[in-house]
Amino acid sequence: MSAPEIQISPSVLPADFSRLGETVKALQDGGADRIHWDVMDGVFVPNLTFGPDVIHSCRSSVDIPFEAHLMVIDADELIPRYVEAGCDIILVHQEACTHLHRTLERIRDLGVSPGVVLNPATPVVTIEHVMDLVDQVLVMTVNPGFGGQAYIENMEPKIAQVAELIRLSGRDIDLEVDGGLGVDTVAGSAEAGANVVVAGSAVFKDPDGFGHAIPAIRDAALAACG
Ligand code: DX5
Ligand code: ZN
Numbered sequence: 001m002s003a004p005e006i007q008i009s010p011s012v013l014p015a016d017f018s019r020l021g022e023t024v025k026a027l028q029d030g031g032a033d034r035i036h037w038d039v040m041d042g043v044f045v046p047n048l049t050f051g052p053d054v055i056h057s058c059r060s061s062v063d064i065p066f067e068a069h070l071m072v073i074d075a076d077e078l079i080p081r082y083v084e085a086g087c088d089i090i091l092v093h094q095e096a097c098t099h100l101h102r103t104l105e106r107i108r109d110l111g112v113s114p115g116v117v118l119n120p121a122t123p124v125v126t127i128e129h130v131m132d133l134v135d136q137v138l139v140m141t142v143n144p145g146f147g148g149q150a151y152i153e154n155m156e157p158k159i160a161q162v163a164e165l166i167r168l169s170g171r172d173i174d175l176e177v178d179g180g181l182g183v184d185t186v187a188g189s190a191e192a193g194a195n196v197v198v199a200g201s202a203v204f205k206d207p208d209g210f211g212h213a214i215p216a217i218r219d220a221a222l223a224a225c226g
Contacts, residue, residue, distance in 0.1 A: 006190065006221040007033035008214050009067060009176070011200035013049065013147040020054065021061045027203070028062040030210025031218070034089070035064060036178070036198045038147075039082065041072040044096050045145035052078075052085035059086035067091060069117065069178065069198075071144050076103055083110045091115040091138050091176075094126050104133040115176070119144060120152055124161045131169040136196070137162050141189065142179025147200040151180030156192045163193025183216050187224035197221055 010032050015023045024035050037055055042048040055066060067089035068082040075092045076099075082090060090107045094116055097103045107114035115136030116127050120143055127137065139159050142149040159177060166173045177194040182202030189197070199217055206213035 005195065006218050006225070007174070007196045008203075008218050009034040009036040009196055009198045010203045010210070010214065011036040011038050011069075011147060011178075011198050013038045014200045014204040017054075021058050024058050025061045027210055027214070028064050030203075031214040032064060032210070034196075035062065035066050036200075037066060037068050037087070038200075039068050039070050039072060039078075040145065041074075041078075043073040044093065045071045047071075047145045052081040055082065055087060056085040065089060067115070069138070070096075072096065076106065079103070079107060080110060083107075083112050087112065089113040089115055089136065091117050091136065093117045093119065093144075094122055095119055100127075101130055101133065104130055108133065115174075117178075118158075118162075120155060124158060124165060128165060131165060131171065131173065134173060136174040136176055137166065138176040138178055138198075139194070140179055141177050141181065141185075144179075149180055151182075151185040153185075153188060156188045159189055159192035159194055166193075181217065183220040186217055186221045190221035190224040194221070 010027050040047040040049040065088035068087040069091045104114040113135040117138040141155045174196045175194050176196035177189040178198035181199045203213045
């Protein structure tokens with residue numbers, strides 16, 4: 001069996017927000033497969049970040065997909081705005097969606113890719129009835145709201161559980177991990193089945209730049225997959 005393709009999706013949360021256009025271009029040039037926008041409303045998580053207009057202002061700077069990680073209390077209200085802003089993938093939290101099945105259907109109806117996110121304490125069983133609706137499952141490996149937190153290693157059995165749920169679904173669903181990922185922590189997630197890796201601090205803090213950080217994380221994940 002060939003080694004799975006590993007995608008790296010840098011979070012721009014650590015970026016200098018006065019230079020976002022240049023930054024997403026530099027991330028694409030550095031080998032990023034996607035750009036991960038951590039959208040926070042100050043209610044679902046105690047932080048406030050990118051509105052749709054900010055994302056739209058960066059859309060023409062790069063060709064790679066934009067994914068919006070919606071850490072918001074009312075995703076239904078906001079989803080169309082982030083689609084119009086140019087997001088290709090919309091990731092909603094299971095915990096924030098009263099009618100998750102309908103919300104995921106709405107994302108697909110808008111012509112973009114639906115994904116569901118699980119906080120560390122949320123069991124995998126909560127998404128077993130929406131596996132026919134998603135293109136991606138994102139397992140949080142930190143508690144949402146801030147970058148630079150420590151990777152929660154205990155999430156690895158949960159990642160493996162999601163990988164099994166994906167296998168049983170018979171569908172081509174990406175398994176993404178998000179939070180505290182870098183060359184020193186990505187192996188466990190990749191071994192457990194993750195094929196898309198979000199990294200913020202590990203990418204922005206690398207003294208050798210994006211062009212070193214992004215391939216290094218991808219190579220560390222691939223090495224773990226054997
Ligand atoms: C946290 C966000 C993550 C975070 C990743 O709420 O969803 O995407 O910004 O940043 P690092 O890689 O620094 O943990
Ligand atoms: Zn995120």
